[in-house]
Amino acid sequence: MAEPTPPSAHVLGQIDALPSSNRPLIVCDVDEVILHMADHFTEFLGAKELTFLSSGYRFTGNIAPIGSNAPISQEAVRQLVDAFFDEESHRQRMVEGADRALKELHSDWDILLLTNLPGVHNKPVREKLLQDFGIPYPVLTNSGPKGGAVAALAAGRPSPLIFIDDSPVNHASVNASLPSAVQIQFVADETFRAAVKPSNHIDLLTGDWSQTRDFIGGILVPD
Ligand SMILES: [Mg+2]
Incomplete structure (x- = not known):
């Protein structure tokens, strides 16, 4: 707990x-x-040639370059999420x-x-x-x-x-x-x-x- x-x-x-x-x-x-957010974020990832590795409901450890199995780092995920809100949250x-x-x-x-x-x-x-x-x-x-x-x-x-x-x-x-x-x-x-x-x-x-x-x-x- x-x-x-x-x-x-x-x-x-x-x-x-x-x-x-x-x-x-x-x-x-x-x-x-x-x-x-999830579908919009998936589009945002695609534009950066990134994708979710699985449909498990998490970001950290679950985002990788398209065609790769190696997830990007926790810090890179945090930066992506910040960029998403800066660029996309108005729409x-x-x-x-x-x-x-x-x-x-x-x-x-x-x-x-x-x-x-x-x-x-x-x-x-x-x-x-x-x-x-x-x-x-x-x-x-x-x-x-x-x-x-x-x-x-x-x-x-x-x-x-x-x-x-x-x-x-x-x-x-x-x-x-x-x-x-x-x-x-x-x-x-x-x-x-x-x-x-x-x-x-x-x-x-x-x-x-x-x-x-x-x-x-x-x-x-x-x-
Ligand atoms: Mg939420």
Whole structure:
């Protein structure tokens, strides 16, 4: 089991700046949940003559030059991901139905978007794109596992908090820091989703926003 991780000062500052609220809360990731990333990133790799080695749902150790079996280094992957967000994040596509489902859920729940987006300059770009898609909820930028930030966001809120994210690392971290959370592993890309073996703390594995809305709608709204 993952160890609880403290939130960074950077994300805590953003959490402290939020208006206070005691409404029930959904904390939702952005990449591969609200905005497509995997298919877009695959295209981005192809343009650089790189490809995924397998459909396993990870980047590190799983990207290689086309025709080679030797993965590029962890540092090279990090640089590629940074370059992707710098060059492409203004035109990522929305996952179908995300806007509608979140709007419907917002009548009963507060919604905060918690995203591991590199580069402070990319945050306003992402906020504008989401606004343009009709997704106007506050965006908080984090780095590393999300458990600490999610536990801090749960303070003063009714239980359960709903956490939606594609990453197994973030889900393990949230389970360690806030075991009462309802955890939805949302992976938009069908191929990557098929490769996911959900952990015991995952309450729903999906890539469908209607199903996500119905699942959350079936949870008694806490008061
Ligand atoms: Mg994500």
